[in-house]
Amino acid sequence: MTRPTFALAAVLAAALLAGCAAGHRNPVDPVSNAGKLDFSDVLARRPDFREPFLRDGVVTQPERFRAIKPGLPQAQVQAALGQPLSQRNGPGGTEWDYDFKFRMPQSGNHIVCQYKVLFDDGQAVRDAVWRRQQCLDLAGR
Numbered sequence: 130m131t132r133p134t135f136a137l138a139a140v141l142a143a144a145l146l147a148g149c150a151a152g153h154r155n156p157v158d159p160v161s162n163a164g165k166l167d168f169s170d171v172l173a174r175r176p177d178f179r180e181p182f183l184r185d186g187v188v189t190q191p192e193r194f195r196a197i198k199p200g201l202p203q204a205q206v207q208a209a210l211g212q213p214l215s216q217r218n219g220p221g222g223t224e225w226d227y228d229f230k231f232r233m234p235q236s237g238n239h240i241v242c243q244y245k246v247l248f249d250d251g252q253a254v255r256d257a258v259w260r261r262q263q264c265l266d267l268a269g270r
Contacts, residue, residue, distance in 0.1 A: 166258055194244070196209050206246055222249055223247070226243065226245050227244040228241055
């Protein structure tokens, strides 16, 4: 390999590694997550690698999310969706994070959908967002 070819290969390899690291950040979907809220990565433990491929998250029906509307108290959110995966104070108030699995109608495989419920100071729903538009579409907006 010539010196210019080697240098080009090194630059391309560095760009690929940087792209992989950048791809690890949260994708910002302007439709489902217009506020650019931060989501943690979904974890998949080794025992979850079986057919069909499943990842962590509670299996649920997308229709359940239609009840989550502004003004709904925390207790009713928990009754509808269960215990959140995590709770924290974010830049806009209290945030509850969930990971759900939806069965995709076309393939029968599962998709992990991350969902965040934001609460106002009165602990009522202010907003709820999906990490990805595909999940928003499956839940029926």
